[in-house]
Amino acid sequence: MSHQEDNHHEDHHKPPKKKGIRHHARKVHGRVTKYLTERDTLFATIWVFIFIFALSQIPLNLGIMNPIKLGLKDFDFNDITYSKLGKKADTILDKRITLVNIGYEDREALSLMIDKVATYGPKVMALDALFDEEREPHKDSMLNATFIKHKNLVVARQLLLIGKEGDTVISDAGYFKTGTQAHVNLFTDSVSSVRYIEPFFIDHAGKAYNAFSTEIIKLYNPEAYQKLLKKKGKKLIINYSRKVDNYWVLEFDNIMNDGYDSSLIKDRIILFGYINTNKADLTDKFFTPMNERFAGKSIPDMNGVVIHANIISMALDKSYIKKVPLWGTLLLAFVVCWLHMSFFVHYYLESHIWFHLAAKIAQVLSGIFFIWLGIYLYDRYRLKVDMKLTIVTILMAVDVIYFYEAWAVWMHKKFNYKTVFKPHHH
Template sequence: MFKYLFKRDTLFATLAVFLVMGMFAFLPINTHFLDPIHLALSDFDYNDLAYSKMDKNKDTPTDTNIVIVNIGYGNRQDIAAMIGKVAAQQPKAIGVDVLFNEKKDPVGDSLLLKLFSTNAKLVTAFNYTATNNKGYFYTQSINKGYANFVGEEEGVIRHFTPHLEEENLSAFAAQVVKQADPESYQALIKRNKLTETINYTRKADKYVVINGMDLINGKADSSLFANKIVLVGYVASTINDVEDKHFTPMNEKYTGKSLPDMNGIFIHANIISMIQSHQYIHHLPAWLMWAIAFLLCWLHMALFIKDYLENHIWFHLIAKIAQIISAVFFVYLGLLSFHQFNTQMNMTATLAAIILAVDVLYFYEAFAIWLHKKKGFKTIFTHGKHN
């Protein structure tokens, strides 16, 4: 293998692989016949397997810094009473993940308006939309943040946008952290990321949840809220209740999902946990992943050329086995990096290069022999017959 590593043909064949990859990327090829596959895999990321198969963050303890109040089907007067009970205990911040798109109950609206316009620890949620309808209490609220997640229209929620610089708006979870933990918020902003990958560390059962109606009726211990971050929002009562639920990587069914698995309030809670703990998902730079892809393709090409010239009768079998082993190994390596080090390695270019290497080698051999005959190009493919 190594005697072919620095051969000119090995380098040129490797370059040919990336040339073909570039052609596939830019040529307008009709791939409508692949639409069913595209639809099936549109919400799939192999890193999700770190959650469903490798139990990423399974043993993470309950986050006792966050308490969630379930509003259930309470009306606006009920929600105002819940917020009042929480505020009386001096929490660090209160995030209200409820969309009040229009005025409804005069008494309830009045109570909420007073809370949102006077309590600096309160953060209200709104949807950032093209119609610019930010809700009934938007202008009167002291603090607010957009509750939108990246990709919520298409499938699995893996990312969020921390801040929109041009409009000076922050995500709901980020705005809550800003009130409770300004240093962690500034650390998030200094990362200067357009989008952040959410590090899901906890399912719903790893957060403290209080029933809002119990809180109003004095059946819940309100002292739990003191010096805590409190999120007020809807929590589904059953697994089949999909109101305000989304698909996340923590879904046990990582393909062919039938039911969303997590309420928005818990996604916000996971984001807050991530920001406060500074346990962000890191991404290796694209240039590094392409460099790794080129190096690994070069090594594989040297192996393939060796077997092609010296052991041709077994070439196809050896090449396919090598491709399968490499594909499994590099997918596992990416999963291990994500699971253990919260680092995403995009191995797509590497896998594509290794898969294409054998077929491109055939074309390169024919081209090299043609150049040899026409232009006297020196190539190792003219030295004798294949064994």
């Protein structure tokens, strides 16, 4: 009897068992899912997208009235992989491509340089320079003869486009009309990053115009060109892998004086173009994801010929980037917003004193996670998932709850609309 009493006494003073991870997981699960199937949660989620759509329709020239559109213009979280995380920082030289800096050489010098390089046996040569008008006749004649002579030479040209849709080619701009020519249009404005390439520009009549890099690939590697043909009519994300330092760069004087080993030219793709590393020299420079500043870019970072080199490297390596379609982006954003809305509504109704703290913590953690996830998928699997919309919906969900609550309460009073929100519930 005494022994039983002692046991009973000991049990009475045992500390309570600690609540395990499973218990806390169930609580978190409950906070997320309790209101998940409520009509209010679904409708509030739809409201978020209505608000985003409405804000996106505000003209850009209103400036401060449209911070979301301004903030998202030409911004991509994946740029962080290049500018801050050192993506491709250890990339080796691409030995298939050699760049030649043409500087400000005149047409006679260009003719002599191309002819000289041709003696080393390159597989393909390409000149990224535009010639808009007649200059000195004898120099023009020399360069024109060079264009005709070398069948493995691709010369840049510019497509002039007109029409409401900008898909009517009226002429090929340029003074020279001989030799193999291909357009260097990048189809982007001067303040946006060059992210996409159209390997084949299709006009309104269905005629295809090979891009500069496409024509080079066609001459250098027919197999890679056939793979590119399957992407006709599509815009491709440029998988930037190299800066100018990751290609051999030859200079005019050294070429003319036989100052280089022929192995740097023989059987390679030789790209002639203007190259400079001086940040103050903006000649033929563009913004790219390789820019050191991934947000608020102010100085263009890459010469056009280096962009073409990156496109060629991508095609030869078959390292194309796959992009999740728009419907996939919308579906992901909707599901994530729906889950967060359920979590926010739970705290809004049942623990309002903690609502703002819980919401801010959730927004920060979710924002970090989805930025990381997008970068990881892009870097590891070459899969581009646009997370901007997903993150914007998470940020807007909290504020939309207040608007939705006001509407739902009004509907309840006016039409007996069933809602989890009640007047002055908190």
